[in-house]
Amino acid sequence: MIPIKYNIRSLSVRWVTTLLTIIAIAIVVFASILTFGMIEGIDNAFKSSGDADDLIVMRNGSSDEMSSTIAPEVARDLLTVEGVATDSDGEPLVAREFVTIMISSRRGKDATANVIVRGTEKASRTLRPAFKIIEGRDLEPGVNELIASKKMAERFEGAGLGEVTEINNVDFKVVGLFEAGGSAAESEVWADLRDLTAAQRIEGAVSVVNLRVPDEEKRLALIDRIKGDEQFKLDALPEETYFGNLQSSSSTALKVIAYIIAFFLTIGAMFAASNTMYAAVASRGREIGTLRALGFSRRTVLISFVCESLVICLLGGLLGCLMTVPLNGLTGGTQGSTFSEVTFSFSFGPKVLAQGMILALAMGLIGGLFPALRAIRLQVVNALRQR
Amino acid sequence: MSEANNDPVVVVKDVCKEYRKNDNVLTVLHNMNLELSAGDYVSLMGPSGSGKSTLLNLIAGLDKPTSGSVFVCGQDLAKTSQSALAKWRSRHVGFIFQMYNLIPVLTAYENVELPLTLTPLKKSQRAQQVKTALEIVGLGDRMDHYPRQLSGGQEQRVSIARAIATDPTLIVADEPTGDLDAKSGNEILELMERLNSEFGKTIIMVTHDPRAAARAKRNLNLLDGRLVSDSEVQKAEHST
Numbered sequence: 001m002i003p004i005k006y007n008i009r010s011l012s013v014r015w016v017t018t019l020l021t022i023i024a025i026a027i028v029v030f031a032s033i034l035t036f037g038m039i040e041g042i043d044n045a046f047k048s049s050g051d052a053d054d055l056i057v058m059r060n061g062s063s064d065e066m067s068s069t070i071a072p073e074v075a076r077d078l079l080t081v082e083g084v085a086t087d088s089d090g091e092p093l094v095a096r097e098f099v100t101i102m103i104s105s106r107r108g109k110d111a112t113a114n115v116i117v118r119g120t121e122k123a124s125r126t127l128r129p130a131f132k133i134i135e136g137r138d139l140e141p142g143v144n145e146l147i148a149s150k151k152m153a154e155r156f157e158g159a160g161l162g163e164v165t166e167i168n169n170v171d172f173k174v175v176g177l178f179e180a181g182g183s184a185a186e187s188e189v190w191a192d193l194r195d196l197t198a199a200q201r202i203e204g205a206v207s208v209v210n211l212r213v214p215d216e217e218k219r220l221a222l223i224d225r226i227k228g229d230e231q232f233k234l235d236a237l238p239e240e241t242y243f244g245n246l247q248s249s250s251s252t253a254l255k256v257i258a259y260i261i262a263f264f265l266t267i268g269a270m271f272a273a274s275n276t277m278y279a280a281v282a283s284r285g286r287e288i289g290t291l292r293a294l295g296f297s298r299r300t301v302l303i304s305f306v307c308e309s310l311v312i313c314l315l316g317g318l319l320g321c322l323m324t325v326p327l328n329g330l331t332g333g334t335q336g337s338t339f340s341e342v343t344f345s346f347s348f349g350p351k352v353l354a355q356g357m358i359l360a361l362a363m364g365l366i367g368g369l370f371p372a373l374r375a376i377r378l379q380v381v382n383a384l385r386q387r
Numbered sequence: 388m389s390e391a392n393n394d395p396v397v398v399v400k401d402v403c404k405e406y407r408k409n410d411n412v413l414t415v416l417h418n419m420n421l422e423l424s425a426g427d428y429v430s431l432m433g434p435s436g437s438g439k440s441t442l443l444n445l446i447a448g449l450d451k452p453t454s455g456s457v458f459v460c461g462q463d464l465a466k467t468s469q470s471a472l473a474k475w476r477s478r479h480v481g482f483i484f485q486m487y488n489l490i491p492v493l494t495a496y497e498n499v500e501l502p503l504t505l506t507p508l509k510k511s512q513r514a515q516q517v518k519t520a521l522e523i524v525g526l527g528d529r530m531d532h533y534p535r536q537l538s539g540g541q542e543q544r545v546s547i548a549r550a551i552a553t554d555p556t557l558i559v560a561d562e563p564t565g566d567l568d569a570k571s572g573n574e575i576l577e578l579m580e581r582l583n584s585e586f587g588k589t590i591i592m593v594t595h596d597p598r599a600a601a602r603a604k605r606n607l608n609l610l611d612g613r614l615v616s617d618s619e620v621q622k623a624e625h626s627t
C-alpha cells in the first residue's frame with residue numbers, strides 16, 4: 001500500500017486546483033442533496049399522512065376526496081359502526097369531512113394557487129398524526145372560524161393568524177395555527193364541517209368519512225362490508241393506500257426530473273475530478289516510474305491514484321453536506337394531483353446526506369479511474385524517462 | 388555479510404534488445420553475454436545511446452530482453468510475470484537514479500521507509516532500518532527534511548539510503564554522480580565503495596566519468612550495444 005499521506009500531500013501541493021475541484025464537487029453535491037431533500041420532503045408529506053389503523057371512506061370510483069360525496073344519512077350510519085376506537089373522552093374516532101378548494105394569493109407574490117379547505121369534526125384532529133395547535137386556539141364551531149397550518153399561514157394571504165378570508169361571500173376568521181407531523185393536513189386550512197357546508201349552501205354535505213379501527217380483523221370486515229354494499233356505492237381504503245396513490249401520481253414526474261438533473265450534474269463533476277487527476281498524473285510520470293521500480297505493482301499504483309481522487313471528492317461531498325446545514329427547516333410548496341398546494345419541509349436527514357456522499361464517492365471512483373489507468377499504462381522504463 | 392558461494396549473482400545470456408517503432412527495428416543490445424559475481428562492483432561506460440541504461444534496466448528487472456535470458460539471484464527474469472517482477476525487485480534490487488527520484492512530498496525518513504512498506508516488517512522494525520540506513524549515509528540528523536530542503540548530494544544520499552534499506556543483494560546505479568558537483572559526487576562514490584566493501588553489496592553503476600569508473604573493481608565498455616572491453620581495475624591495496 002502506498003501511504004495515503006503521499007496522496008494528501010500531493011493534493012495540498014497543488015492546493016489551488018485541489019480547492020477549486022473540491023468546491024465544484026461540493027456545489028454539485030449540495031444541489032443534489034437539495035433535490036433529494038425536496039423529494040424526501042414530499043414523500044414525507046404523504047407518508048406521515050397515512051396511519052395503518054385509519055380508514056378513509058369515499059364514493060366508489062373517486063380518486064381523491066374532492067370528487068367524493070357521501071349521502072348525509074349514509075355518513076351518519078358510519079358514526080356507529082362496530083370496532084371504532086374512542087378518544088380519551090370516550091367519543092368515537094369517526095369524522096365526517098367536507099373538502100373544497102379556494103383560490104388564494106401567495107404572500108409577497110403576484111400569483112394564486114388552490115388551497116384545500118376542509119370542514120372538520122372534533123375527531124378529525126385526533127385522526128391526524130401529531131396534530132397540535134401551536135399558536136392561537138382551536139376553532140369554535142358555529143361562528144365561522146378557521147385554523148390554518150403554520151406553513152399555509154406563511155405562504156398564503158388570509159391564512160395568517162387573525163386574518164379574515166371570504167369563502168363564498170362569508171367571512172371566516174383564522175383563530176389558530178396548527179402542525180400535523182408534516183402530514184398532508186399541513187397543506188390545508190380547516191373549518192367546522194357545518195360552518196363550511198353552510199357557507200357553500202350545501203348544508204350537511206360530506207365528502208369523506210375518516211375512522212380509526214385498531215383491530216385488524218374488524219377493520220378488514222368493515223372494508224368488505226362497505227365495499228360490498230350495493231346501495232352505499234362506497235369504497236373504504238386504508239389511509240396508507242390512499243396517500244400512497246396520491247403521492248405516486250403527484251411526485252413521480254418531479255422525482256424523475258430531479259434524478260435526471262442530479263445525474264447530469266454528477267457527470268459534470270466527474271469530469272472536473274477527472275481533469276484534475278489527469279493533470280496530476282501527467283505531472284508525476286517519473287514519480288510513478290520510481291514507485292513501480294521500487295516494487296509497487298500496477299494495481300497498487302492504480303488504487304493509490306483512485307484514492308487520491310476519492311479524497312478530493314469526499315472532501316467536496318462533506319463540504320456540500322455542510323452547505324445544507326443553514327437550510328434545515330426550509331419549506332417549499334408544490335402542486336399536488338388535485339392541483340392544490342402541497343407544502344413540505346426539505347429533509348436533510350441521514351438518508352439524503354448519504355445519497356449525496358454516495359454521489360461524491362461515485363464521482364471519485366469513476367472520475368479517478370481513467371486517469372489512474374493512464375498512470376499505469378506506461379512501461380516502467382518509459383515512465384522513468386519522463387521529465 | 389558478503390555471499391559465501393561463488394555462483395554468479397547476474398548472468399546475462401545471449402541477450403538481444405530491440406525497440407520497434409512502426410516498421411523500424413532498432414537493435415540496442417546485440418547478443419550480450421555477461422556475468423557478475425557476488426561482491427562485484429562494476430562500472431559500465433560507453434557513449435550516449437550505446438545501450439548502458441537498457442542493459443542496466445534488464446538486469447534490474449525493469450524491462451525484458453527481446454531474446455536471450457537474464458538470471459539475477461537465481462531468478463529467470465525474462466520468464467517472470469510483471470507483477471512477480473515488481474515483488475522481486477522490492478526484495479533484491481536497490482535503485483540509485485541520476486536525478487535521485489525522491490518523492491518530493493515525503494520526508495527523507497518517509498522516502499527511505501517507502502520500499503520497506505512492501506516488506507512484512509512491523510512499523511518499529513521499519514523505523515530501525517530506516518534510521519540505520521540514514522545513519523550509514525550520514526543523514527541521521529536530516530530525517531524530517533523534505534527533498535527540496537536538501538542539497539543535490541544529500542538527496543542522492545537519501546536515495547542511497549532508500550536503496551539499501553531493504554538490504555538488497557544487487558544495487559543498480561544509473562549515472563549516480565551525473566547531476567552532482569565534483570565534491571558531492573566524490574562523497575557518493577565513497578559511499579558506494581563502502582556499500583561494496585563493508586556491506587558486500589554487488590553493484591553495477593553506469594557512468595560517464597572515468598574517475599568514477601576507476602573507483603569500481605571492474606570496468607565494462609559498451610559501444611553500439613556490444614561489449615567492447617571488460618577489465619579488472621588495477622588498484623593499490625589500501626588495506627590488508
Ligand SMILES: Nc1ncnc2c1ncn2[C@@H]1O[C@H](COP(=O)(O)OP(=O)(O)O)[C@@H](O)[C@H]1O
Nearest residue numbers: 382406415433434435436437438439440441442
Ligand atoms: N523505450 C524506448 N523506445 C525506443 N527506443 C529506446 C527506448 N529506450 C531506449 N531507446 C533507444 O535505445 C538506445 C539506447 O538507449 P540507452 O540504453 O538509454 O542508452 P544510454 O543509457 O547508453 O545512453 C538509444 O538510441 C535510445 O534512443
Ligand SMILES: [Mg+2]
Nearest residue numbers: 439440441561
Ligand atoms: Mg542512460
